Amino acid sequence: MSLNGLLDTSLQFILFGGKGGVGKTTMAAATAVELAKTHKVLIFTTDPAPSLGDSFGQAIGSDPTTIAGMPNLYAMEIDARKVLKEFKEEYGGEILDILQQGTYLADEETEELFQLDVPGLDEVMSLKKVIDFMQNSDYQIYLVDTAPTGHTLRLLTLPELLDQWIKFLATLRWKYHTVVRHFAREERIEKADEFLLEMKRTVKKVQALLQNAEKTEFVVVTIAEKMAVSETGDLLRGLERMHISSRHIIVNNVFPREEADFARQRRAFQERYVQAIKQEFRPRSITEVILQPTEIQGIDKLQTLGMQLFTESKEEV
Ligand SMILES: Nc1ncnc2c1ncn2[C@@H]1O[C@H](COP(=O)(O)OP(=O)(O)OP(=O)(O)O)[C@@H](O)[C@H]1O
Ligand SMILES: [Mg+2]
Incomplete structure (x- = not known):
């Protein structure tokens, strides 16, 4: 052969x-x-x-x-690592902002999001x-x-994880929207959402x-x-x-x-x-x-x- x-x-x-x-x-x-x-x-x-x-x-x-x-x-x-660092610099700030404000760092996944330290993300990037x-x-x-x-195999789990985060941020946004109506923060969460969607699009493109x-x-x-x-x-x-x-x-x-x-x-x-x-x-x-x-x-x-x-x-x- x-x-x-x-x-x-x-x-x-x-x-x-x-x-x-x-x-x-x-x-x-x-x-x-x-x-x-x-x-x-x-x-x-x-x-x-x-x-x-x-x-x-x-x-x-x-x-x-x-x-x-x-x-x-x-x-x-x-x-x-450099590619991921550039990506974090471009988009990561808003997410850090939001998560630093609240008591939202309870679970492990949020901590990962906070650090953008997701196994496989560097390979995707x-x-x-x-x-x-x-x-x-x-x-x-x-x-x-x-x-x-x-x-390479960790590529598999990324879209699902990103979906969970998007949902999490949506909940957060909804919460602020109804309770605080804090405009600046609302905007930051939207940017964070956009960031996650961009990551998701990237994963999809790579997969395709x-x-x-x-x-x-x-x-x-x-x-x-x-x-x-x-x-x-x-x-x-x-x-x-x-x-x-x-x-x-x-x-x-x-x-x-x-x-x-x-x-x-x-x-x-x-x-x-x-x-x-x-x-x-x-x-x-x-x-x-x-x-x-x-x-x-x-x-x-x-x-x-x-x-x-x-x-x-x-x-x-
Ligand atoms: N058939 C072979 N005969 C002799 N030496 C080999 C053979 N195949 C690879 N090597 C040598 O073995 C070493 C490891 O090979 P290589 O770097 O290609 O592995 P790798 O799978 O890319 O490793 P890593 O997982 O660290 O990236 C190199 O020094 C290479 O020259
Ligand atoms: Mg090698």
């Missing part, structure tokens, strides 16, 4: 995700290098601890940076930034190296793109170990619930079968999970990637891996 299927489509947006440390960045970078042979490609990372720069062996900025030796390949790192970028630029394929599993199977594909990267397989199941189920297309799984770091003793033993135990992945996550295409003796860094190694990822008819690469 290989990632070849990605090429036969109208895909514009390919995300790479999975458990921490399984090789997401490396696989995304190698795929970008391969796709850049035929397309103009921009690869983003939304990981709060980005390592695309390490992978390409060069500095990457927060604007598209050309990758040396690859005329059609650009990379940029999105600082999710980064993806929004990606979408805004897509609307205003002319790359043919956009790749995203995402943060580890949990983050993610759920467009003609344009978007989520490639899951994993390794042949128990915890990783179970986390892969969680991720795939989450993606299915969110209606995000995910037909490719990369099983990274497998040992070559022909190596002696230690390697052979490792390979034998990995084989169980490789088979489990093939059975359980059918009919997805499964691409195995051999654990290399050294790290996969720099264009040359990425190029070799990229070619292998897209080579058909081998059991493993």
